[in-house]
Amino acid sequence: MSSSYMSWRSSASNRRPTQPTNTSKNRGTIYPDLNQDPTPKPVIHFLAFALIVFLGLLQFLPASHFRHPSDPHRNWVPFNSHSSPSPTVKLTVDEDDGLIHIVSWMQCLDLKVLAVLANSTLSSSRYPDLLHFHFFTPQADKDKVSFYKLKVLFPHPNLELHGQEKVKEIIKRTSSEAEYDSLNLEEIAPFIIPSVHQSLTKFIYVSPNLILMGRIEELTGIDLSAHAAAAAEDCSNRLNSYVSSDVLDAIQRSASKPWISVTPYVKDACMPDLSLLLINGKKLEEFLEAVLWWSKVLNWSDRNQHQ
Template sequence: MHDDDNFGVPKPFPPSRPPPSSVPSNAASRQPPAASDMGEGPQKPPGGQRVIPCDVEPAPRACSGLHMLALATILVLWGLKFLPATHFCHPAGPGRNWIPLNTSRHPADVPHHVGSVDIFSWISCMDLRTLAVLTNSTLSSSSNPHDLSFTFLIPEGDSDQLPFYKIKSVLPHSIVTVTSQKKIKDKLNVATPKGNFLWSFRNELSPIIIATQFSRKRHVYISADSIVKGNIEDLVRVDLGSYAIGAAEDCSKRLGDYISMDVLHAVQRTAPKGLVYTEPFDKDTCLLDFDVLIVEPRNLKRNLVDSITFWAKAVNLASHRDGIRLAITLAFYNDYLNLPTNWKRANDNTDILYYDGPKSVCSKGANLHQEKGSGKAWQQYLSQKSDAALST
C-alpha cells in the first residue's frame, strides 16, 4: 500500500515517542488531550456516554467553632426578650415618649426610693387628677424636686400598674410609687380586733396605718385632695425631737364642744393604766388636723392603737368621723409638735390649699360620680391634655 492511499491520516508514533504537536506548548498545557486519544485511561462506559473527570476541588468544610458562635449569638438575642422592661410609653400620653421605668413601683415591703424626702398619700376614691395635681404642685414649689418621692395608696381592688403608667405619662420626671391598699389590708390581718378597728376607720387613720404597717422611715403625709404652695423642705427640716408626729391644729371647734369635761375626766380615771393622759384635759384644746403630718414612726408608742381604740369606744358621738378625730386628739394629747398655721389646709394664702378642680366621689354604695370644680388653681398644675389622659 502506498502512502498516497492514506493521505491526510498520520501514522501513529511508537508508544515510546510522544506525538509532535503543532499547538503551542502553553495551549497544550491548558487543554490536555483526552485519555482516549492517548490510548490510555478508562474505556467508554456502555451506552457511549463519556465520563468527564472532576477537575474542581471539593468545597472546604466550615469551621465548627463558627457554628457554635452563631448558635450562641442567636440564643443570647432570643433570651433578651425575657429581661424586665426598662421603658414604657402610655398610649394616652400627650407626647408618646418612652419613659424610663421605675422598678420600685411595686414594693414588696418597705418602698425604696432614690429621693431623700418621702411623701405619702391615701386616696379613698380613685381619682388620678388629684394625685397628679398634688405631685406637680409639690414639685413646682420645691427647691430640690429631684429629692422628692411620692407613694400613693389607692383603693383595694384597683390595679396599681395602669395608674402608675398614667401618672408617669404626664409627669415623666417624678419619682412615683402606686400601691393597692389590699397589700395594707393583708398585713393588717383584719381578722384580729386591732386590724379590724384600723381598717374600719382606714380613711381617718391612714397616716397611722402607713406609719405602723408600711413605712419605718420619717416621711410627710399629705391629704390627696390638696394643692401644695409652700416649700415641702420647710417641713422636712422641722425638728420633732422625741415626738412621733408634727401636726397643725384645727381650732374651728374645741375639745369642750364635743364632750363634757366631767364625763371626760370620769372616763380618764377608769381607763387602763398607761393608755391615757393622766393630767386633766383642757376644754379649749384644739383638735388635730391630719391633712398634713410629719411622721417619725420610730417614736410612735407601742400602745398608740390601743389608746385610740379605747377613746373611740369611750366617746360616743353621732358622727363617726368626729368621734375618731376626737379619739386621735385624746390619744396624742400633749404629745405632738404643733406645726405653723401656714400648713393648715385652707382656701386662702396658706402653704397648702384644698384641691378645687373636678374630682370623682365615691358614695357608701360604691357608686362613682363626678363633681365639678369650684376654682381654677388646679389648672396651673394639670394641662387639658394631661387631664384627658388621666380621665380615660
C-alpha cells in the same frame, strides 16, 4: 328677473368676512387696571414670627395658677412661688436614700385629685428632684393603667402606687367588725403604713384633698426627738366639738392607760390637723396602740350618744 338676480349677487360679493373672536381667551384675560392682591410688608412677617416665638417660649414657664377639681366654681388659685424659706429651717432627707417621702391615702381613686396634689407640691418645692410620692389607692397593685397615666403627666418625679390591702388587714386584726366599719381609715392609715412598708422610716403624710401652697421640704427640718408624729393645730375645730367633756371625764376616771393624761383635759383646746403630718416610723410602736385605743373608745361613745 335678470336685474333682480344680479343685484342679489352684487350684494353678496360685496359682503366682507368678519374675524372670529376667541371668547375663551378674552374670558380669562387679566387686565392690569384691575385691583391686585396686596403684598404684605416685611415688617408684618417679622412681627408674626416674633409673636409665634414668644407664645412658644411661654410654654416653658412654670405654672402660676391652678384649679382644683373638687372646686365647684373652678376658681384659679395662684401658687405661692415668691415665699422665701426661713433661714432657721434646715433640709432633712431620709438617711437611706436621701429623698423626701410624701405619702397620701385615697379611699376612691381619683387621678385628677392626685395630679393636683403632685403638681402643687412639685411647683412649690425648691427641690422637686428629691420628692418621692407614695399614693395608697384601692387595687393599686393590679391597676397599672392609672400608674402609667400619672407617669405621663409626671415623667421625672419618683412616684409609686401602693395597694391598701395589707394596711387594712392590720387594722382588722386589732378591731372587731363593727369597730372597723366605724373607723376613719384616712386618719389611722398613716400610723399603720410604716409597719407594712418598713423603708418609710420618716415621711410626710398629706391628705389627697389638700393643696400645698408652701415648701413641703421645710417640714423635714422639724426635730421630732422622741415623738412619733407632729401636726399643726387646727383652732377651727375644738376638743369639745369633737367629744363631750363628760365622756373625757369618764374615760379619765375609769381607764388606766399610760397615754391618758392625769390632769384634766382643756375642753376648748385646738385639735390637731390630721391632713398634714410628719411621722417618725421608728417611734410608732406605742403611739399606734394609743391611736387605735382612742379611736375605738371615742367611736363607741359617739354611738352610745346617738342611740
